[in-house]
Amino acid sequence: xxxxxxxxxxxxxxxxxxxxxxxxxxxxxxxxxxxxxxxxxxxxxxxxxxxxxxxxxxxxxxxxxxxxxxxxxxxxxxxxxxxxxxxxxxxxxxxxxxxxxxxxxxxxxxxxxxxxxxxxxxxxxxxxxxxxxxxxxxxxxxxxxxxxxxxxxxxxxxxxxxxxxxxxxxxxxxxxxxxxxxxxxxxxxxxxxxxxxxxxxxxxxxxxxxxxxxxxxxxxxxxxxxxxxxxxxxxxxxxxxxxxxxxxxxxxxxxxxxxxxxxxxxxxxxxxxxxxxxxxxxxxxxxxxxxxxxxxxxxxxxxxxxxxxxxxxxxxxxxxxxxxxxxxxxxxxxxxxxxxxxxxxxxxxxxxxxxxxxxxxxxxxxxxxxxxxxxxxxxxxxxxxxxxxxxxxxxxxxxxxxxxxxxxxxxxxxxxxxxxxxxxxxxxxxxxxx
Ligand SMILES: *Cc1c(COP(=O)(O)O)cnc(C)c1O
Numbered sequence: 001x002x003x004x005x006x007x008x009x010x011x012x013x014x015x016x017x018x019x020x021x022x023x024x025x026x027x028x029x030x031x032x033x034x035x036x037x038x039x040x041x042x043x044x045x046x047x048x049x050x051x052x053x054x055x056x057x058x059x060x061x062x063x064x065x066x067x068x069x070x071x072x073x074x075x076x077x078x079x080x081x082x083x084x085x086x087x088x089x090x091x092x093x094x095x096x097x098x099x100x101x102x103x104x105x106x107x108x109x110x111x112x113x114x115x116x117x118x119x120x121x122x123x124x125x126x127x128x129x130x131x132x133x134x135x136x137x138x139x140x141x142x143x144x145x146x147x148x149x150x151x152x153x154x155x156x157x158x159x160x161x162x163x164x165x166x167x168x169x170x171x172x173x174x175x176x177x178x179x180x181x182x183x184x185x186x187x188x189x190x191x192x193x194x195x196x197x198x199x200x201x202x203x204x205x206x207x208x209x210x211x212x213x214x215x216x217x218x219x220x221x222x223x224x225x226x227x228x229x230x231x232x233x234x235x236x237x238x239x240x241x242x243x244x245x246x247x248x249x250x251x252x253x254x255x256x257x258x259x260x261x262x263x264x265x266x267x268x269x270x271x272x273x274x275x276x277x278x279x280x281x282x283x284x285x286x287x288x289x290x291x292x293x294x295x296x297x298x299x300x301x302x303x304x305x306x307x308x309x310x311x312x313x314x315x316x317x318x319x320x321x322x323x324x325x326x327x328x329x330x331x332x333x334x335x336x337x338x339x340x341x342x343x344x345x346x347x348x349x350x351x352x353x354x355x356x357x358x359x360x361x362x363x364x365x366x367x368x369x370x371x372x373x374x375x376x377x378x379x380x381x382x383x384x385x386x387x388x389x390x391x392x393x394x395x396x397x398x399x400x401x402x403x404x405x406x407x408x409x410x411x412x413x414x415x416x417x418x419x420x421x422x423x424x425x426x427x428x429x430x431x432x433x434x
Pocket of ligand 1 (some may be wrong): 060103184199201202203237288289290291388
């Protein structure tokens with residue numbers, strides 16, 4: 001469920017007309033719905049109620065402090081992948097004791113910082129990293145709580161760049177080796193074995209890969225519990241969201257008619273598949289959703305700058321670019337794109353058009369040959385489902401200032417990150433004296 005709907009022909013986020021946000025803050029601007037994010041959190045929390053569980057929001061999906069604060073207040077923990085993310089969580093009022101620190105390449109500084117702040121666990125991805133953590137904790141005369149990341153070797157049927165749980169990628173430790181590495185960890189003086197972790201990929205559409213991964217890992221968890229008394233299993237994130245026909249609940253029909261099938265990852269199916277086997281394990285269960293909590297809760301507002309025709313092709317050149325939202329260029333991913341003001345476009349003149357950004361790269365597009373109502377210069381568009389892996393991947397490529405971010409709650413909206421200025425672009429750059 002998300003809270004983006006047409007009301008009197010105007011696209012609203014909760015009770016706020018998105019045209020108003022664009023007028024006040026300019027474009028391109030990311031707009032997030034607090035109600036949607038909290039609703040998704042509450043649904044997942046309720047579905048997992050039969051388990052002793054903690055939802056650790058994967059900060060990398062959207063790390064704006066206002067979003068982190070929203071989730072911290074709802075009771076969430078956090079899955080972090082860098083020292084910078086831990087810093088953000090603390091700045092947002094999050095609890096370090098509810099943070100798990102993942103990632104394949106943690107630096108000394110990051111490990112020291114996480115030890116000082118008292119994270120609940122380091123999720124360790126290699127033997128080399130385990131050694132490193134042991135030494136750093138020893139030097140600080142403390143013990144590092146650790147969980148090893150198990151790679152269960154399942155294929156989640158998702159894009160190759162976001163699949164992480166098969167033996168062919170860099171993540172985790174193979175199931176066959178995990179027992180031996182835990183034994184090594186048990187011999188180390190400065191680490192304390194507290195849990196086990198897995199994460200099989202992202203944008204996973206069905207419950208089945210989760211269930212089969214849990215099936216494979218469950219016997220290991222039982223053994224670890226009896227040998228080392230582990231307290232938790234983290235089953236990772238990766239629950240998929242709707243990108244196609246994201247605005248199904250609207251009242252018009254042209255956007256319903258394009259041919260792509262949508263799917264709806266069902267929290268209920270997920271819980272039905274994973275709760276019974278996890279309950280038997282009788283350890284605390286951590287889940288680390290990123291995209292699921294925030295993905296459908298955000299849009300990127302952008303305005304059409306020019307309409308360009310070349311031969312048979314027609315382009316709408318918009319003011320957002322791949323530097324603002326890189327998902328289409330990086331993952332060939334699909335985003336629904338809709339006009340904010342339906343009155344400004346005509347249902348009659350449907351046509352195929354490429355919606356592209358101003359960046360000097362052929363990969364700078366949001367949609368190719370997309371069936372759209374006839375667009376004009378100045379039309380305001382919403383790129384849907386942009387709440388996850390959107391702003392966090394933004395860059396200054398082509399010296400474009402990063403976009404603004406706004407948060408809506410009910411009939412209010414607030415700027416939660418200022419649009420960068422040209423001065424921001426050169427801040428920190430230094431001319432050598434010579
Ligand atoms: C990226 C990541 C997540 C979140 O993935 P989503 O697909 O956004 O849910 C969770 N856990 C780990 C270890 C990750 O790397």
